[in-house]
Amino acid sequence: MLQLATLIKHHATFRPDHPAVVFEQERLTWRQFEARVSQCARLLSSLGVRQGDRVATVLTNCRELLEVYWAVPSIGAVLVPLSPLLMASGLASLLRDSGAVCLITQRSMAALVDQVRDELPALSADRVLMVDGAIGAYPDYAALLNNCPAGQADPVTVCQDELFNIMYTSGTTGLPKGIMHSHFVRSMYCTLFASAWRMTPESVVLHTGAIVFNGAFVTLMPCFYLGARYILQRQFDPEEAIEIIGRERVTHTMMVPAQIIALLESPSFSPDKLASLEMILSLGAPLYQEHKDLLNRHLPNRFYELYGLTEGFWTILDKTQSVRKAGSVGSPPCFYQMRIVREDGSDAPPGEVGEIVGRGPSLMLGYYGRPDLTEQAIRDGWLFTGDLGYADSEGYLYLVDRKKDMIDSGGVKVYPRDIEEVAVRHPAVSEVAVFGVAHEKWGETPVAAVVLQANASVDAEELRDWINERVGARYQRLHAVQIVADFPRNAAGKTMKRTMRDAYPSSMPAEPHA
Template sequence: MENKPWLQHYPDAIPKTIEIEEKSLQQFLVETAKKYPTKVALHFNGKEMTYQEVYESALKFANYLKSIGIQKGDRVAIMLPNTPQSFISFFGVLLAGGIIVQTNPMYTEREVAYQMKDSGAKAIIALDILYPRITKVQNETDLEHIIITAIKDYLPFPKNLIYPFIQKKQYGFSVKVEHGGNIHLFTEIMKAPPLEDPILDVNFDEDLAILQYTGGTTGFPKGVMLTHKNLVANAKMCETWLYKCEEGKEVVLGALPFFHVYGMTTVLILSVLQGSKVVLIPKPEPEVLLKAIQSQKVTMFPGAPTMYIGLLNHPDLQKYDLSSIDSCISGSATLPVEVQEQFENLTGGKLVEGYGLTEASPVTHANLLWDGERIKGSIGIPWPNTLAEIRDLETDEPLPPGEVGELVVKGPQVMKGYWNRPEDTEETLRDGWLYTGDLGYMDEKGYFYIVDRKKDMIIASGFNIYPREIEEVLYEHPAVQEAVVAGIPDPYRGETVKAYIVLKEDHSVTEKEMDKFARKHLAAYKVPRLYEFRDELPKTTVGKILRRQLVEEERKKLEQQTDEKQA
């Protein structure tokens, strides 16, 4: 207990260690389809599929992959939003013995080409509107087969007839793809017989299930090698943490994209493990989420802070009944305390902050939802079977409570390494410990706090300044909807603090007023020197604000000003 003070906070319902049965990820679907064959697994724009239907479809997809030459260990890319096809193909690839390469549908041609080349993917499944993008780069890659599907393929009548017209209006073009040669239509694949001998047995510790690429905020994205053990362990930990969720009874909002590891584990994999119904949301806009929560009586809503902020600031919020929500774990970015309190008051459910990263499948910490102490502003305590320490940046020695250093974690959910990057693996994984790159501290009770990314820390006039602390203060201002703080170059201070703010609708505030507010709550050296009000902030697909993009914009501005002066 001395080195794991957090264990004293575990309620009786959460064991300190859990047994992780050695089974493949695809075995979850096999078992759930057998246990709940007629239970609704997926709801998509009015169309529903049972677990038996999903399993049979996955077996058909697996059989087709084998028929076109996909063998055990081959990589298959999935470039889809949250649709039935993304669910089916995920398990279909695994049942065929393949390794999934999750690919963001918003990727540009350059990004697609890089990921396909780096992973060596032999096949890709994508939406019809992405077909031109893929064909333009196919010759640069190892891609032998392109599988095409469309949103309309799983829409109920008459939406399936109307959607192509909506799509053409939205994108300005439509794509017609013929089935033949190395081009395959998903609708034709579903006519194939199911695979009779699916691959269920794997080398639990060594065999990869997923190649999950990091966001690439620094340098090129790296393929994170996640084994069956990594993902099964994290899903079982998640199930243990959510001990009041009832097997076969939960309705989960599938708003987090499955191509992001957080959505993949906490929605897709966990839902199959527990036999939950998933309400698939391919484009998580606030009004779409509100309607889905009310109509489907959603009980569980894993999300990102921007999703909760978007709902809270929707002008028609009061028209919707969100009282079915019972549990929410927020990840991908810092959860402002104000947002947590407002959302809990609105729904009556519990919203807690968790912590994780792609390299850990992804969750390592979370606050307790029901029994036990919840500390707002904290990422909570480590999950079962997970170790965590704060290490000194210089000496690498463990630090005592209260001191800021780098968070390192260890557990069965920690990746095998980076794909074809032994040097990066060696730097990030040391003696089984994953060096997260996040700065934080542990308090006397064993609760952990993140103060910032190691690379995002601002050093102004010799002071270490953590953007998260300033952002928490800015979020307390009644006019602020979103805020992010970054360090930008400054000739005198080295770096200076700049705040980028999105105001709530029908609210206004001046730079002077924001400065006065910040000075009430922050030491003078932490107060933003500059403010920029924007209509929106740059974000990833899961709503994580891209601080580095803002810093890069500032750097380019400075270079341009320098060039103009010299001219």
């Protein structure tokens, strides 16, 4: 038997008065947090939720979401976290696909739920709970919680291979797929990441992004496993994050690159204010080398980088290697293996670019209801990532790009990241996204969308020429630069390149690479 929800009861028993969860003005000890988790479990049981049933959440960051995360597996049910940025059709599709019998959400989502509930016969109105007050036919979560009968929920035995959650991909490269994680896989998140991040029960962990995405579990699971303090920000704000780090003496935090850049560019940024940090983890997308170097100068021996897929393969760049292996995203941790595979299926030698393939104990059970896609992704126990990279002679991984983002310009492979690393060196550039657009002669040609630094002044043509003078090859020269206020991003903070590419004019006039 392996039941992760016993972690909360363990900490409530053996360190009941230690701070557990901090959310805005709320501060809960392990005893208080366990009481809320147990009450939530009793509520779900009283609503008829049984072992194996799916419980979906559509919530922004809040304390209630954290307690649901631990209550659902405690009764053997399956957690299905969904993004509050979903539109009606997407919400209906994922609720239907997962077979959710209960939904915990917020009043701002009520109109969308009204639109789709007729399509979801398993989801009755009394099982759609609102954390911020009843509305229409949907009851108030807090009121039900307070009126729930006292006592323990029926004990449930959960085997290690049973489902803990279904995590839907963000859909940046296609329709969302439901990734199945077992209790065993989530236990690997607890133990392996606790070791990798050098966390202890005295650590203080700050999470600034949306916890509905799998990246949040990279620090959430080891923190709750160890009984450390978990601080959740309602939504990312760099000035507030800096203030929280200083006030709470935060030791560990993880951010996506856009958040790290915002932190570095904040007028409140100061190494002294962040002196308590032992880890700054970047994940979700490659962080530009320019910003890695800046972090390592201002806050030495704190920077980690994670390359990982929700499907279950990771590499970690440890803080002790972040300068020596600048440009790398690290090496596979213990119990993991990595290969770089050519198009013909053979293994590439060090230095040669190929598809990144890996395996380890965090590998998903598969895509829910899609054995066909599972067979494409996992072959002979190896996960084929769809990402391109190479390994050096010491086994450290260097990302090149996603296969789907690679630009084929006149038969030449152009990797957007190579151009982005040049563009971000311009003093006016804050962020850049390079993507391919159709071209009459070359098939595709690279274009860059750029977010400028605050108060920066440079026109698009001047910036394009500056970049084109510095790229390493003629075929990397940009056809055009678009200056934008911000990028379209999903709720995980990842840049939606495909959205920008699709919005760009569908054809380009023929022009030579030169």
